Amino acid sequence: MARPSDHVDGARLWRRLMDLSRFGARPDGGVDRQTLTPAEIAARADLVALGRSLGLEPFTDAAANLFLRLPGRRPDLPPVMAGSHIDSQPTGGRFDGAFGVLAALEAVEAIRAAGLVPERPIEVVAFTNEEGSRFAPGMTGSDLFTGARAMAEVAAIRDAEGIAQGEALAAVLAADRDVPQRPFQRPVAAFVEPHIEQGPVLERDGVPIGVVTGIQGTRRYRVRVTGAAAHAGTAERHERRDALMAAVRMVAAIDRAASDPSDTKLTVGLFEVTPNAPSVVPAEVLFSIDLRHPDNAVVDRLDAAIRAIVEGERGPCAASLRQIQHNPSLTFSPVIRGAIAAAAGGLGLTHRDILSAAGHDARQLHDVCPTGMIFVPCRDGISHNPAEWAEPDDLAAGARVLADVLWQLANGDGPGADASGDPGIPR
């Protein structure tokens, strides 16, 4: 029998990636296609047209997530889904997200070209606002789809211009041409997200396919230290409430605490001083903490340490710590990981297990269905950068693996048959 992967056309996939990168193209070769902007709306409309031309049925939902559906023999069964996102950072590259969506499209086209009709429907998906650069936090499209967040909360998030995400969503949905809306929380049989690694491991090892084992845990905080403004020349040391000195003590102590274990990722990327004047004792500091480690126990231990440090180092200032995000580490479905490894092996492609250091929509989908990710190498691990680059052969290899994985999952059976006769895909 024909294998879907035999019909994957790497040159076509590359051409479509380059075509998509014209939407929001930056003069330096990168992409600025932030979520729900005119550039992304135009790219989305282009994808709808492309999907229709391939015989796929487009639909959306109230989060403007875009789905392109290949019918299966059993329209009553939950679909197998694959894709990623088409929004980018303001200084984004051409492959982050876009590769996942277009690889899924290529895989579906290959299945059709092989003359195959899957048992289950297969849906290509582009989730809204993965990046969170315009409306923070990100992944609100997959959060809404899976029910992790409610629309009222997401709609109220405003961008730097004061535009509410709800208004931006309404504008995008109004621009759709005959794209029907479906409800959130539709059942999904399985989800596979192809993505560039955004790290150096696969390139360094010369391995084209990464079987992603899971996503490392993240906690994000905002710390506000409040002191009092005073004259730099006249205020005595004992009467100062210097918010910056307190914040610096906290950051230094947190950095020391996070040095063990040495693979802990600690970042203080935002640091705002008020009034930020050379001859005024700082009255207030706001800083961020981004803490990541694959072992939840490490993250939890450091969480307690950070809280103690903020309290212990505040001196005469007041300090408040607010945790704004907590995503525990997760381990992807062994069934999906096994399917990816088997498909790569069947194609003679070397593969290795790899942990995702960055978050992806797959995190959200993992909560509702068996989920996995396929990584492909990217040059020097550079991403969120106009210099982002992936080799066409590696991208084609990722799409070929995906095509065979989707075909297997869409016809997949396993234990757990339910009353509807759905054989189900085990987690």
Ligand SMILES: [Zn+2]
């Ligand atoms: Zn991405």
